[in-house]
Amino acid sequence: MIDSLPAASSPTPSPSVETHLVCAHGLAALVTLLISICFGFLAAVEMVAPAAAGSSPWFTWGRMRYDHTQGIMLGWLGNAFFAFLYHAVPLLSGRRVTSPKLGQWIFGVWNFAVVLPGWILVLAGYSQPLEWAEFPLAIDVFVVLSLILAIVQFLGPFFRTHLEDLYVSSWYIIGGLVFTLLAYPMGNFVPELVPGARGAAFSGLWIHDAVGLFVTPLALAIVYFVIPAATGKPIFSHFLSMLGFWLLFFLYPLNGTHHYVFSVIPMSAQIGAIIASTLLGVDVVIVVANLFLSLRGTGWFPRDPALRFVGTGTMFYLIVSIQGSVQAQMSVNQSVHFTDWVVGHSHMAMLGFASFAALGGIVHAWQRIPWARYNHDLVDLGYWMLLFGVIAMVGDLTIAGLVEAGQWKSAAPWIESVRAAKPYWIVRMLTFVPIGGGFLFVMAGLFAGNPGDGLKEVAAQ
Amino acid sequence: MKSLLRMSYLVAGLGGVGFFVMSILLLGVWPGRALENQIARTQPAHPPALTASEERGRAIYGREGCAYCHTQQIRYLENDVRRFGKATLAWETIFDYPQLWGTRRIGPDLSREAGVRSSDWQFSHLYRPQDLVVDSVMPAFRYLFDRAPNQPRQEARDLLDYLETLGRDRALAAPEGETHARDNCNCSEDEERFAFGAGPLNASPAMARRSGEVPKFPQSDPARGLVVYKQNCASCHGAKGEGDGKGGAGLLPKPTDFAEREYSTDRLAFALWNGVSGTAMPAWRDVYLKDLASVAEVVRRFHSAQPEPAIPKEVLDLGARVYSERCAQCHGKDGAGDGPAAGQFPIAATNFRTQRPDLAASLRAVRNGIEGTPMAPWTSELSEAELSAAAYYVRTFYATGH
Numbered sequence: 001m002i003d004s005l006p007a008a009s010s011p012t013p014s015p016s017v018e019t020h021l022v023c024a025h026g027l028a029a030l031v032t033l034l035i036s037i038c039f040g041f042l043a044a045v046e047m048v049a050p051a052a053a054g055s056s057p058w059f060t061w062g063r064m065r066y067d068h069t070q071g072i073m074l075g076w077l078g079n080a081f082f083a084f085l086y087h088a089v090p091l092l093s094g095r096r097v098t099s100p101k102l103g104q105w106i107f108g109v110w111n112f113a114v115v116l117p118g119w120i121l122v123l124a125g126y127s128q129p130l131e132w133a134e135f136p137l138a139i140d141v142f143v144v145l146s147l148i149l150a151i152v153q154f155l156g157p158f159f160r161t162h163l164e165d166l167y168v169s170s171w172y173i174i175g176g177l178v179f180t181l182l183a184y185p186m187g188n189f190v191p192e193l194v195p196g197a198r199g200a201a202f203s204g205l206w207i208h209d210a211v212g213l214f215v216t217p218l219a220l221a222i223v224y225f226v227i228p229a230a231t232g233k234p235i236f237s238h239f240l241s242m243l244g245f246w247l248l249f250f251l252y253p254l255n256g257t258h259h260y261v262f263s264v265i266p267m268s269a270q271i272g273a274i275i276a277s278t279l280l281g282v283d284v285v286i287v288v289a290n291l292f293l294s295l296r297g298t299g300w301f302p303r304d305p306a307l308r309f310v311g312t313g314t315m316f317y318l319i320v321s322i323q324g325s326v327q328a329q330m331s332v333n334q335s336v337h338f339t340d341w342v343v344g345h346s347h348m349a350m351l352g353f354a355s356f357a358a359l360g361g362i363v364h365a366w367q368r369i370p371w372a373r374y375n376h377d378l379v380d381l382g383y384w385m386l387l388f389g390v391i392a393m394v395g396d397l398t399i400a401g402l403v404e405a406g407q408w409k410s411a412a413p414w415i416e417s418v419r420a421a422k423p424y425w426i427v428r429m430l431t432f433v434p435i436g437g438g439f440l441f442v443m444a445g446l447f448a449g450n451p452g453d454g455l456k457e458v459a460a461q
Numbered sequence: 462m463k464s465l466l467r468m469s470y471l472v473a474g475l476g477g478v479g480f481f482v483m484s485i486l487l488l489g490v491w492p493g494r495a496l497e498n499q500i501a502r503t504q505p506a507h508p509p510a511l512t513a514s515e516e517r518g519r520a521i522y523g524r525e526g527c528a529y530c531h532t533q534q535i536r537y538l539e540n541d542v543r544r545f546g547k548a549t550l551a552w553e554t555i556f557d558y559p560q561l562w563g564t565r566r567i568g569p570d571l572s573r574e575a576g577v578r579s580s581d582w583q584f585s586h587l588y589r590p591q592d593l594v595v596d597s598v599m600p601a602f603r604y605l606f607d608r609a610p611n612q613p614r615q616e617a618r619d620l621l622d623y624l625e626t627l628g629r630d631r632a633l634a635a636p637e638g639e640t641h642a643r644d645n646c647n648c649s650e651d652e653e654r655f656a657f658g659a660g661p662l663n664a665s666p667a668m669a670r671r672s673g674e675v676p677k678f679p680q681s682d683p684a685r686g687l688v689v690y691k692q693n694c695a696s697c698h699g700a701k702g703e704g705d706g707k708g709g710a711g712l713l714p715k716p717t718d719f720a721e722r723e724y725s726t727d728r729l730a731f732a733l734w735n736g737v738s739g740t741a742m743p744a745w746r747d748v749y750l751k752d753l754a755s756v757a758e759v760v761r762r763f764h765s766a767q768p769e770p771a772i773p774k775e776v777l778d779l780g781a782r783v784y785s786e787r788c789a790q791c792h793g794k795d796g797a798g799d800g801p802a803a804g805q806f807p808i809a810a811t812n813f814r815t816q817r818p819d820l821a822a823s824l825r826a827v828r829n830g831i832e833g834t835p836m837a838p839w840t841s842e843l844s845e846a847e848l849s850a851a852a853y854y855v856r857t858f859y860a861t862g863h
Contacts, residue, residue, distance in 0.1 A: 050597070050599060061526065062525040065526050126524070196553075196554025201489050201492045262538050
């Protein structure tokens with residue numbers, strides 16, 4: 001098995017990379033990202049000023065909330081992963097993706113049969129009140145269809161060629177796509193058929209699988225790919241890579257019930273999930289140690305914005321996973337569950353870890369498109385604003401969660417916990433400025449500058 | 462070598478799928494079966510399913526993201542049980558396709574919302590929550606109404622119908638249902654304590670009740686009272702206590718005008734602690750006693766003593782006669798609101814021994830009735846002299862120092 005496969009590839013993508021599809025999905029990713037964070041911002045504003053929604057049903061808080069998370073997961077991260085896959089899969093497998101024509105279909109279905117109509121239907125009042133599954137059932141059909149097409153598109157090259165050269169990123173890509181296809185219907189359809197507490201057991205699984213089997217594997221595929229490709233050094237240990245991979249796929253799905261600790265779901269299932277959550281932290285330590293040992297001595301931080309995004313994302317991955325292990329413990333969970341602490345946790349995972357990794361992947365691929373524009377300084381500026389934004393937001397929400405937990409434990413009336421949280425909600429709303437600005441600057445860095453500057457920068461390293 | 466490798470991928474692939482299937486079996490299917498068994502053992506014989514209207518309301522609750530701020534799951538924890546009531550049993554959510562447990566609690570848990578508040582309160586609150594709960598961050602659902610909180614459209618009615626199902630089945634099944642569930646649940650000691658412990662099934666501090674003990678109020682602090690009044694009471698009763706707050710616009714009966722009413726401390730304590738059953742006035746048992754005592758003092762001070770005209774004896778005699786013929790059935794022969802007919806009404810008859818309306822208010826009530834209550838106008842039954850005599854007379858029951 002070749003640890004240094006991406007590292008061995010030349011800085012320019014081989015001709016088999018469908019650069020237009022990289023570009024199309026990259027663009028779609030960034031556009032849907034901006035729209036998705038606007039939904040999030042509106043939801044944050046409405047928590048500070050509930051009257052801001054006006055009297056129209058289209059902009060009420062609940063609908064903003066649904067569109068925010070679905071947009072982030074499917075629109076932003078989905079497109080970003082596809083963009084990265086179009087860059088990475090040919091390099092990893094040495095084969096073209098199955099079909100560029102199919103690529104156009106995937107692009108069309110994903111954006112114009114899933115994300116766009118999903119958003120509109122939610123705004124119009126057609127949705128499903130299940131976390132990470134808010135788009136209505138009709139949309140889910142197209143998600144499943146797209147996932148099947150994506151498997152044909154991206155796994156084809158691996159199976160048509162020498163599987164023995166499978167690099168760890170390839171493992172994550174195969175695992176991520178296959179298990180998302182398996183888990184998605186479970187999370188979206190089963191609770192419609194299995195009611196109440198029994199359905200909640202499945203919802204709990206999906207809440208974690210969405211992050212653990214879709215977002216994490218594909219984000220890690222990017223991290224494992226970009227590090228050796230950008231530093232020119234192989235991954236520290238292939239054994240640790242594989243150990244991390246298998247532990248992840250063993251442990252992640254077993255975490256689900258930790259969203260319903262102290263519920264009526266049998267205690268033995270809750271405890272099993274808590275143990276798996278604890279062990280997951282250990283697994284992440286292994287993965288992250290391996291990644292940082294690979295980054296050691298490469299000057300990764302000043303070297304390259306893509307690498308820096310990926311490295312920082314890895315740092316957040318470690319922190320958010322340890323935090324996850326801690327907050328799954330009964331003693332912690334009973335206080336912080338249901339509070340803003342958890343909202344902070346999700347933002348560290350989706351923004352700090354996954355979005356940083358995805359940005360790293362997009363920037364990395366972008367630098368290697370000969371005709372693409374690129375401006376190092378703008379991407380740099382975006383990085384710093386985002387770093388500040390995510391730390392401010394997660395820090396703010398974490399403290400808010402502790403304040404709420406304290407209020408709930410006291411004898412104070414419920415509304416006191418709302419009053420106490422308001423200043424933190426204002427700060428959270430304001431973190432939109434560095435976060436939104438950061439994304440805009442990164443985006444500007446990919447559309448301003450001279451065509452081919454990215455390639456020049458790569459060549460200079 | 463290559464075939465060996467391919468084999469190992471096959472094994473690994475199957476192993477991976479195996480992990481996934483295992484997670485579903487361990488955390489989805491098996492707990493599901495355990496829950497199914499528990500449901501079969503513990504549920505009441507015929508839990509009423511949702512009506513069409515309640516079903517539609519549930520869909521609205523889902524589409525507006527209510528479950529993303531309000532949980533419907535009282536956890537097996539001291540603090541949850543103390544605030545909301547007995548922990549949620551599996552059978553309580555058997556009609557929820559899909560489940561609405563929620564994972565974030567910005568507003569209070571709604572598992573036991575049925576019967577807690579009056580319809581006019583709920584409608585006014587849905588129309589614009591901040592009109593009633595000043596510091597609420599809940600969205601306004603004005604589009605479920607025809608431009609006024611007392612003109613709900615079908616959708617608002619459906620939503621309220623649904624809210625009134627939350628916790629209803631378990632309340633209806635009690636107490637036999639509780640015994641049945643407890644005896645059959647095979648719960649651990651801890652679980653039993655939280656699901657069937659000594660506390661009330663519904664611990665909502667806002668649920669009004671017609672009778673109940675009132676703890677002794679401590680010393681009041683009027684400055685603090687004003688703060689608490691502004692935060693909690695002014696929205697309906699108005700900044701000056703004149704019953705003209707924005708939130709009261711859609712309520713019937715209207716919020717009380719404190720400026721034209723004198724209250725005994727006990728009466729205020731009772732209304733604050735137990736609410737006024739049958740009206741939108743909730744109970745405030747979650748507010749610190751010291752704060753309640755202070756608010757009571759603020760409310761008393763809204764009323765300024767008027768010079769009392771001397772009422773001629775013959776007028777009072779006429780008033781006494783009219784009262785015993787027309788009013789005593791509900792308000793009681795001694796004005797204590799305990800007449801023989803009082804019990805049949807959802808709203809208690811005014812107890813004139815613990816509150817005294819000013820003359821103007823008293824006359825207005827006798828002439829116009831009090832909208833939203835069983836108190837009817839008496840102008841068609843009584844002469845002008847009789848009306849005013851009765852209005853004078855009811856004010857004589859009030860005993861200061863109660």
